[in-house]
Amino acid sequence: MSEQAANDRASTATGALASPGSMVFSAVIFGFFGFFMGPWSTTSVVTGQFLLYVAMFNWTLQIFAIVSLGCALLSLVNPRLGNGLFAVAGLMAAALFVIIAVMDWNDPSTIFPYAPFILVFFAVWNGCGSWTSLKALRGMNSASAASPTV
Numbered sequence: 001m002s003e004q005a006a007n008d009r010a011s012t013a014t015g016a017l018a019s020p021g022s023m024v025f026s027a028v029i030f031g032f033f034g035f036f037m038g039p040w041s042t043t044s045v046v047t048g049q050f051l052l053y054v055a056m057f058n059w060t061l062q063i064f065a066i067v068s069l070g071c072a073l074l075s076l077v078n079p080r081l082g083n084g085l086f087a088v089a090g091l092m093a094a095a096l097f098v099i100i101a102v103m104d105w106n107d108p109s110t111i112f113p114y115a116p117f118i119l120v121f122f123a124v125w126n127g128c129g130s131w132t133s134l135k136a137l138r139g140m141n142s143a144s145a146a147s148p149t150v
Contacts, residue, residue, distance in 0.1 A: 017136050018086055018133055019075075020076055023082070026064070027068035030065035031061075031069075033061050045109075049109075053099075056096065056100050060100070071083075072086075086133070091126075098120060101116035101120050
């Protein structure tokens with residue numbers, strides 16, 4: 001691979017990475033719903049039971065908010081590591097959203113029947129963004145490995 005092709009591939013890959021600003025934005029959004037709008041009631045109003053999926057939803061929002069802010073700070077020092085951790089955390093949050101959606105869908109006492117669809121939408125959004133970032137990081141690593149050292 002020529003040096004120009006490696007540089008073009010690396011510059012294209014960096015365009016798909018999250019900036020520290022978008023990480024802070026994610027932290028604000030997840031933090032708002034996790035800390036200020038929540039904690040959501042984990043007791044069913046119909047049966048009075050503890051709802052594990054609501055607690056998992058709270059924890060996912062709160063933990064991802066904290067991790068996003070940490071990744072934003074880390075990416076100021078080491079952009080690849082910060083983006084890599086942010087992408088992995090985003091994939092984990094997306095997977096948890098799908099699990100929570102399935103648990104919510106199977107709960108007959110749910111008050112808002114469209115919540116699983118919203119969770120799946122955000123899981124796909126988060127998952128696609130994280131997957132794109134991981135592919136871009138992989139492209140950056142292969143481009144830097146292909147470029148000649150001076």
